[in-house]
Amino acid sequence: MRIYNTLTKKIEDFVPYEEGKVKLYTCGPTVYHYAHIGNIRNYIGHDILDKTLRYLGYDVTRAMNITDVGHLTSDSDSGEDKMEVARKREHKSAMEIAKFYTDAFFVDFEKVNCKKPEIISPATENISEYIKIITKLLETDYAYESGGNIYFDISKLDNYYCLTNQDSNLVVGARESVDEDSNKRNQADFALWFTTSKFENHELLWDSPWGKGYPGWHIECSGISLKYLGEHLDIHGGGVDNIFPHHTNEIAQSESYLGHKWCNYWFHNEHLIDESGKMSKSKGAILTVSVLEENGYDPLAFRFMCLGSHYRKQLLFTYDNLDQAQSTLRKLKNKIQSLKDEGNIDETLFNKYVSKFTEALENDLNTSNALAVLYEVLKDNELNDKTKIALVENFDQVLSLDLLVKEEKNNELDSEIQGLIEERREAKKNKDFAKADQIRDDLLARGIKLIDTREGTTYEIVKD
Ligand code: AMP
Ligand code: ZN
Numbered sequence: 001m002r003i004y005n006t007l008t009k010k011i012e013d014f015v016p017y018e019e020g021k022v023k024l025y026t027c028g029p030t031v032y033h034y035a036h037i038g039n040i041r042n043y044i045g046h047d048i049l050d051k052t053l054r055y056l057g058y059d060v061t062r063a064m065n066i067t068d069v070g071h072l073t074s075d076s077d078s079g080e081d082k083m084e085v086a087r088k089r090e091h092k093s094a095m096e097i098a099k100f101y102t103d104a105f106f107v108d109f110e111k112v113n114c115k116k117p118e119i120i121s122p123a124t125e126n127i128s129e130y131i132k133i134i135t136k137l138l139e140t141d142y143a144y145e146s147g148g149n150i151y152f153d154i155s156k157l158d159n160y161y162c163l164t165n166q167d168s169n170l171v172v173g174a175r176e177s178v179d180e181d182s183n184k185r186n187q188a189d190f191a192l193w194f195t196t197s198k199f200e201n202h203e204l205l206w207d208s209p210w211g212k213g214y215p216g217w218h219i220e221c222s223g224i225s226l227k228y229l230g231e232h233l234d235i236h237g238g239g240v241d242n243i244f245p246h247h248t249n250e251i252a253q254s255e256s257y258l259g260h261k262w263c264n265y266w267f268h269n270e271h272l273i274d275e276s277g278k279m280s281k282s283k284g285a286i287l288t289v290s291v292l293e294e295n296g297y298d299p300l301a302f303r304f305m306c307l308g309s310h311y312r313k314q315l316l317f318t319y320d321n322l323d324q325a326q327s328t329l330r331k332l333k334n335k336i337q338s339l340k341d342e343g344n345i346d347e348t349l350f351n352k353y354v355s356k357f358t359e360a361l362e363n364d365l366n367t368s369n370a371l372a373v374l375y376e377v378l379k380d381n382e383l384n385d386k387t388k389i390a391l392v393e394n395f396d397q398v399l400s401l402d403l404l405v406k407e408e409k410n411n412e413l414d415s416e417i418q419g420l421i422e423e424r425r426e427a428k429k430n431k432d433f434a435k436a437d438q439i440r441d442d443l444l445a446r447g448i449k450l451i452d453t454r455e456g457t458t459y460e461i462v463k464d
Pocket of ligand 1 (some may be wrong): 240279
């Protein structure tokens with residue numbers, strides 16, 4: 001497989017530390033609010049990576065954290081813990097909030113057919129791991145204590161900015177108005193453990209050799225990854241906003257702790273944006289997968305929309321784009337469901353198309369080319385239906401669009417629509433065109449489009 005590596009800024013051949021095995025880490029959600037569809041796009045990107053590796057025959061072990069402490073309102077060390085913000089907003093305990101939004105996250109995650117990682121671990125359950133790492137970083141002088149907090153000293157590293165090359169505008173910290181922290185030797189140093197300065201009213205506190213406190217944001221991913229996936233990580237991923245400071249800091253602390261290279265490939269997904277720019281949990285009403293569903297959309301239409309573009313390109317979300325994706329996915333599924341499960345699989349043609357599909361994915365996860373192979377299969381007159389069905393089933397291991405799952409027909413709705421079609425026909429017969437048009441428009445407003453043909457009127461659900 002060839003994959004873009006943020007560390008080298010190149011598309012490279014993927015070679016894991018251990019042949020045939022992949023250790024994969026995904027940065028998980030901060031559970032102080034619902035995950036918006038931008039967050040979910042990021043997890044769909046990781047799901048494709050995970051499933052592609054398995055499809056190619058790798059034995060994958062994947063871990064993901066749940067950030068339930070330590071992520072401050074700024075990605076640098078200023079502001080308040082996001083969980084504290086939620087606690088004040090909702091008058092609940094931090095753990096109640098974490099549980100509620102973790103559950104909500106996985107509901108949406110599974111609605112878009114993302115597979116759960118083998119290991120899912122909340123930041124709050126690995127405190128002793130962070131203490132172990134921080135203790136060693138202090139002993140080896142990579143970290144220092146100041147004002148009661150523990151900071152990582154970035155001046156100890158020659159290649160601290162290895163992910164961003166320093167000149168990159170991805171250095172978000174540089175753009176944010178960061179509150180000066182007088183405890184830091186260098187303002188670019190980052191916190192490993194907070195005690196006194198960020199102590200105020202913080203609900204979650206643990207004993208540590210440096211006093212009661214709580215961990216900084218970045219240490220959780222190093223701690224969880226090292227604990228569950230070992231000292232050598234193959235791929236670590238997140239959204240592009242994680243490149244700096246989060247992943248930069250993870251590399252600094254993990255490699256200083258280990259004394260050797262840690263992770264070889266860094267995988268980053270571009271953002272989903274809306275017409276106002278980047279989506280954000282702290283900005284206005286949160287558009288979630290469940291909200292899309294309440295508005296009549298199939299969550300898999302959203303997945304399909306994401307797969308139509310490359311994970312390293314920004315994707316603009318509009319309802320028009322989603323309508324289009326939903327209608328294309330419907331047509332695709334209708335076509336697949338009209339295939340007859342008869343005949344014998346043509347092994348030669350089957351293998352030819354599997355190779356084409358694999359090639360698309362092996363080329364830096366080119367999902368839109370992979371979908372093009374699926375269309376090619378459905379159009380190819382040389383292929384019998386049995387072979388087509390076998391290929392669809394094979395491709396859907398990665399695409400996960402439920403291509404062979406039959407949509408349940410809603411009988412109640414169907415008979416209501418048939419009644420209205422009849423009423424409209426009557427109205428037309430009586431030259432009451434206003435009424436006929438009204439029936440058509442009312443149905444369309446509900447996402448039901450009438451189609452007049454010579455044989456009579458049928459309908460298509462454009463939203464359900
Ligand atoms: P958070 O819950 O804020 O920690 O974000 C969870 C993941 O979603 C992180 O890996 C972010 O990089 C990613 N992310 C945040 N905003 C977007 C967006 N608009 N589009 C895609 N991914 C995003
Ligand atoms: Zn992380």
